[in-house]
Amino acid sequence: MNTQRQPATAGAQDQVSELFVVVFAGYYRPWATWIQHRLESHGHRVVLQRWDPPRELPLESALGDLLLARGRILLVLSDWFFELGPRPEGEWTQALRGIVAANAERFAAVNLTNRALLPATAVLEPVDLWGIGAAEAERRLLSRLGLPEGPARRELPTCSRYPNDPPAVWGEVPRRNRRFTGRDELLNRLQQQLTEAEQGSAVVALLGMSGIGKTQMAAEYAHRFSSEYDVIWWVNSDTRGTQRERWGELAPELGLPVGSEPGERIRAVREALRRGRPYGRWLVIFDGWDDLEGAEELLPTGPGHVLITSRNRGWAEAGATVLDVPGFLRAESTAYLMRRAPRLTAAEADDVAVELGDIPLALVQAASWLGESDMEVSEYLRMVRDGEMAQLVDPSGLDGVPRSSLTSWSILINRLRESQPHAVELLSLCTAFAPGRIPIGLVRLLPPGQLPDNLGWLAGDLPSWTRALDTLVNYSVFTRRDARSTGDPTAEPGPEQEAVHMHRLVHDIVTRLTSPEDRQAHCRIVRRMLAAADPGNPQDSRLWPRYAELLPHLEPSGALGSHDYRVQETVLNLLRYCLHSGEYQTGTELAEKIREQWSELFPPEHPRMMELTNQQGNILRAYGQFRAAYELDREMLERLRALPEADATSLLLTAGCLAADHRFLGQYTEALERQQEVLDTARELLGPDDFLTLQAQHHLGVGLRLLGRYADAYDIDLKTLRRRETLLRARHPATLMSGIACARDLRLLGRYGDALARQELGMRLHLQVLGPQHPNTLRARHNLLLCERRAGSHQDLGGAMAALLEDMERVHGRGHYATVGLVVDYGNYAREHGDLRQARDLIEEGESAFRGLLGPAHPISTGMLSNTGLVLQAAGERSEALTMFESAYAGLSVTLGTDHPWVLGCALNAAAGRNFNGRLESAKELSRDTLRRARRVLGPDHPFTLSCEVALACDLRGLREHEEAGKVEEDALQRLARTLGAQHPHTQSARQRVRPYWDFEPYLG
Structure with a gap:
């Protein structure tokens, strides 16, 4: 009997709306929601009914209960629908032929599967929606219900995505478990918690013991509610390294213009999600996140949702809404x-x-x-x-x-x-990896000769390999199986790219069922696998995903304590990867674990230990742990010097590291002396043109600059630049670094025009060679902005500084010393241009950050007091400002000596503070002394020296010594016009008798 209505004709838009009850299995909620929205847009009323009657209730009674509702009943059919209960096929057939057939005019159906349904479903005349587009699906739906097929009466303000259209970004969510059962109440509570949370705080943690089903529930939520999101991204969080690498991989998927460094990518992703651009409806799932350390640096905020699976109840204190996952009903x-x-x-x-x-x-x-x-x-x-x-x-x-x-x-x-002995052998081998994602296919990179006789089949017998994997997946020992991309979208991944996912609990149980002898043999195999899979170039950002994949398995496989040279080199390469990729915290922790193991294998002066110390010190220094790096390098140098025949190159490298530690610790004189020794040794040992020699020469220039010897620094840096241009060519990164150094020297020498011209050229080369987000490019942009400011640029640099600060924060983080330095320079600029509120916030942030990084006695921490004083003085708090100026002046005089340019700058500000507080005679004496020292240190025509002249003229006028004041002022104005030009802001301010000041620009080298 055909109960389908004929399509409506003219006047159909005026028909009375109908009521429909859409009945669905929880598995297909997105389809039910889409059907609801489409019918409502045509003016009809819809009630959703999730249907999973208890098995004890006869099916005919359950279907009869649906008939108690008013309106027509639309069943959303699939093979899953007929597994509800589950119930025997005969019971379904009897019910369809009975109560459904008797009430056929009340029932209609849509079919969502390409598989054959029960023959008795013919009575429902289901319309097929599988594998078609949204427009055709809507047309078929309306036709089946006998409704007008014209345009919708109204478009709803919010409408779900058509379920056949996936989210714009879908990130490795596990395949939907077709056997997923129940949890409907929990899933609905989870959705409610996420959707009703305030924007920016929608974070829910699913908590429960191992094996309770947290991951399966998170995956089901992603699939079931996928139509509500534009982005769904899955982050395996068993280890920090894999978590950060996977989290950062979202950046290119969002089209963000960032490099390969994970920290840079993560910061860019978090900012994009916070802003909701390019997508505002996003879901990020962190699976297996038990270690909360650093969580605030990873968790995104914004209009989307965050779902976490964890065993750690600390998420409640971390601001997440906790949802306990119990066992099944x-x-x-x-x-x-x-x-x-x-x-x-x-x-x-x-x-x-x-x-x-x-x-x-x-x-x-x-x-x-x-x-x-x-x-x-x-x-x-x-x-x-x-x-x-x-x-x-x-x-x-x-x-x-x-x-x-x-x-x-x-x-x-x-x-x-x-x-299935092969399956158990493969399973036992997996226990030598860390639980979670296991790149088991790497074993097929090994020659069969490197495998024991009983495991040779792993590399040479593909059918046995396939059967073993299939068996373990079928028995749910592995939760899933996937393959790493080859990078070629047209190529199918082979067995070597295969990976499996092993639950932590299963991993623990199988480990306990594996004999110690087998486990030792398996660990040896995995160590060889890791060494064979090492790409050998941790500086190449294209290889970082492979290194992130290998990193979690170092410790479980015993690689950290291996005697094998190749395995040790792989361990060091993974440590180098942490340095080059910016994973400083992970690198710091890994280096300590390596040191603990290698200390039992090697004497402290062994080349392996020296290489470890060198890499560990570099990571600590980059991470801002300057004192720890110093202690490490100092101890190693002492050990080397105590040896009767120490390796000269090792001595050279370690001494160079220690000189860098001295610089970062603010011990500038010691750093310069040590760096000069390093350079002399390098020239004698390696020759004047060796790469390490030129690197030591470059660092000597840094040391001279930090001591205020700008002319000497420029001579060294220019010489290094010319040799690097000859030997390495102009586009080599080391040559570009020398170019920045020369431009910085020129700016500090007061040659603002020359500095700007050189830095503009260097900036173009940095963009061409390294790209816009490379740390050295950001350093070049920072120096360019300072050059433009000193050269008297009339354009507003505030926007450029703000943009650079965003990029710096993405690449380094807000607390990194390079970012903090820009924060301070931006604060000085804001103060100079009248935005005192912003200036105060930025300067306070910078002062606090440097004090935390360097300690209160470091020259930079002391110099920051002068910047604070300038903000206070601009705000009219003159007494407090003077206190800051005097503290900075006295503190730096002790640590750097009275002739250092930083000390002279603090003296210039202190003299102004004394003047503004009525201490005119004291201000004049300090100004006169500062001018005398500036002429000797910087020269009579340096812009800073001329500022000292202008300041002295102000103090003389305050004491009514007008004749001398006039002569001093006239000399300063003539020199300024000749040096900087009559239209330079510095010259114009002096002509207008604006009291000069000195900004402290923090520089660590």
Whole structure:
């Protein structure tokens, strides 16, 4: 009987709206929501009804209950729909031929699968929506319901995405588990928590013991509610390194113009998500995030949602809404078991669920075994209850897992050992990796000769390899299987790119079931795999994803304590990767673990230990832990010098590292002396044109600059630049660095025009060679802005500084010393241009950050007091400003000596403070002395010296010594016009008798 209505004709838009009840299995909520929105846009009323009647209720009664509702009933059909309960096929057939056929005018259906439905569903005349576009799906839906097919009456303000259209960005969410059962109430609560949270704080943590189903629930949420998001990104968070690498991979997916360094990418991603551009509807899932350290630097804020799975209850204190994930409800347990193992009766499923405590992971394993094997349920339960196999497993540290669950896993693995030995061999090999994502395909990179005889099949027998993997996936030992991209979109990944995902609990249990001898053999294999997979170039950002993949497996495989030279080199390369990729915290932790292991293998002066110390010191220095780097390098240098025949190159490198430590610690005189020794040794040992010699020469220029010897620094830097241009060519990164150094020297020498011209050229080269987001390019942009400011640029540099600060923060982080230096310079600029509120905020931030990084006695921390004084003075707080000026002046005089340019700058500000506080005679004396020293140190025509002249003229006028004041002022104006030009802001300010000041520009080298 055909109950389909004829399409409406003219006047159909005036018809009375109808009521529809859309009935769906929870699995297909996105489809039900889309159908609801489309029908409502045509003026109809819709009620959604998630339908999963208890198995005890006869199906005809459950369908009859639907008929109690007013309106027509639209069933959303799929093969999953007919597994509800689950119920025998005969019961469905009887109900469809009975109550549904008798009420055919009330029922309609859509079909979402390409698989054959039960023959009896023909009575519903389901319209097929599988594999078609949104417009055609809407047309078929309306036609099936006999509704007008014209344009919608109204478009809803919010409408879900068509479920066949995936989100714009879909990031490695695990495949949907077609056996996912229940959890509907939890999923609905989760959605409510996320959607009702205030914008910027929608963070929910799913908490529970291992094996309770947190990951499966997060994956189901992503699939079930995918139509509500434009971006869904999955981040495996078992280890910090893999978490950060995966999190940063979202940046290119969002089209963000950033490089390959994970920290830079993460900061760019967080900023894009915070702003909601290019997408505002996003969901980020952090799976297995148990270590909360540094969470505030990773968690995104903004209009989207964050979902975390974890065992750590500390997320409640970290600001997340906590949702506890308990075991299955009994009905969920039995439904899952009967669906996965159809031969089980309801009573047998109930017995198994009781025995396994309704723990999902245990039920998955039991259902896999009972579904694949012919073992009687009674025999299986007897073995579980006796616990005979669990005696093989040490239960300590297994997160409260019941002994019955351990027995269940033991039964499976030991039976596989008998029937599928290759599968167990492969599984045992995986325990030599860290749990989570395991790049098992790397074993196929090894020559068969490097494998034991019993494992040679891993590299040479592809059919056995495939069968073993399939077996372990079918038995749910591996939660999923995927392949790493080859980088060629047209190429299919091979077995070498395969990876599996192994639950932490399964990993722990299998580890306990593996003999110590087998485990040692497997660890040796994995160490060889890691060495064979090492690309050998940690400086190449294109290879960083491979290094991030290898990093978590160093410790479990025993690679950190390996005697193998190639494995040791891989360990060092992974440490170098941490340095070059900006993963300083991970690198710091890894270096300590390596040191702990290698200290038992090598004497402290062994070349391996020296290389470790060199890399560890570089990471600590880059991370801002200057004192720790100094202690490490100092101890190593002392050990080397105590040796009767120390390696000269090792001595040279270690001494150079220690000189750098001195510079960062503010010990400028010691740093220069040590750097001069390093340079002299390098010239004698390696020759004047060796790369290390020129590097030492460059660092000597840095030391001279920090001591205020700008002319000497420029001579050295210019000489280094010319040699590098000859030997390395103009576009080499080292040559570009020398170019920045020369431009900086010229600016500090007061040659602002020359500095700007050189830096503009250097900026173009940096962009061409290194790209816009490279740290050295950002350094060049910073110096360019300072050159433009000193050269008297009339354009507003505030916008450029703000943009650079955003880029600096993305690349380095807000607390890195390079970023803090820009914060201070931006604050000085804001003060100079009248934005005192912004200036105060930025200067306070910079002062506090430098004090935390360097300590209160460091010259930069002391010099920052002068910047604070300038803000206070501009705000009219003259007494407080003078206190800051005098403290900076006195402090730097002690540490740097009275003739250092920084000290002279503090003196210039202190004299102004004395003048403004009525201490005119004292101000004049300080100004006169400062001018005298500036002429000797910087020269009579340096812009700073001329500022000192203008300041002295102000003090003389305050004391009514007009004749001398006039002569001093006239000399200053003539020299300024000749040096900077009559239209330079500095010259014009002096002509207008504006009291000059000195900005402290923090510079660490």
